[in-house]
Amino acid sequence: xxxxxxxxxxxxxxxxxxxxxxxxxxxxxxxxxxxxxxxxxxxxxxxxxxxxxxxxxxxxxxxxxxxxxxxxxxxxxxxxxxxxxxxxxxxxxxxxxxxxxxxxxxxxxxxxxxxxxxxxxxxxxxxxxxxxxxxxxxxxxxxx
Ligand SMILES: [Zn+2]
Numbered sequence: 001x002x003x004x005x006x007x008x009x010x011x012x013x014x015x016x017x018x019x020x021x022x023x024x025x026x027x028x029x030x031x032x033x034x035x036x037x038x039x040x041x042x043x044x045x046x047x048x049x050x051x052x053x054x055x056x057x058x059x060x061x062x063x064x065x066x067x068x069x070x071x072x073x074x075x076x077x078x079x080x081x082x083x084x085x086x087x088x089x090x091x092x093x094x095x096x097x098x099x100x101x102x103x104x105x106x107x108x109x110x111x112x113x114x115x116x117x118x119x120x121x122x123x124x125x126x127x128x129x130x131x132x133x134x135x136x137x138x139x140x141x142x143x144x
Contacts, residue, residue: 040086047079052107059108059123060133076100115139 058068080100115124115138122133131138
């Protein structure tokens with residue numbers, strides 16, 4: 001009987017130890033300290049990066065026109081919502097859709113200026129040393 005109670009206490013202690021961060025809500029504050037990003041900022045970045053990836057995949061012919069359009073519409077809505085939330089979190093008011101379009105245009109221009117691979121024609125990101133598609137070394141001079 002004594003052994004049983006002892007084992008129960010140990011089990012209880014382990015459970016409490018595991019739950020400790022959850023109970024104290026530590027995960028939220030840790031994240032903020034490490035990256036100094038608010039939730040809305042993080043959401044905005046994720047959405048914009050996803051948009052960039054869609055543009056990238058489309059230019060690399062990994063996406064067909066239809067997928068590109070539906071993905072872009074979806075991600076644009078998400079990015080806009082995130083931008084809006086971010087603006088509100090900072091206390092600013094209103095967000096122009098032009099801001100997002102400008103951001104997308106900037107990303108797309110960057111990709112277009114990228115290093116086109118001599119071997120396979122893949123359009124790599126600006127400053128790429130090697131082709132993302134075939135691994136060949138690419139030189140910036142090859143494009144310009
Ligand atoms: Zn290549």
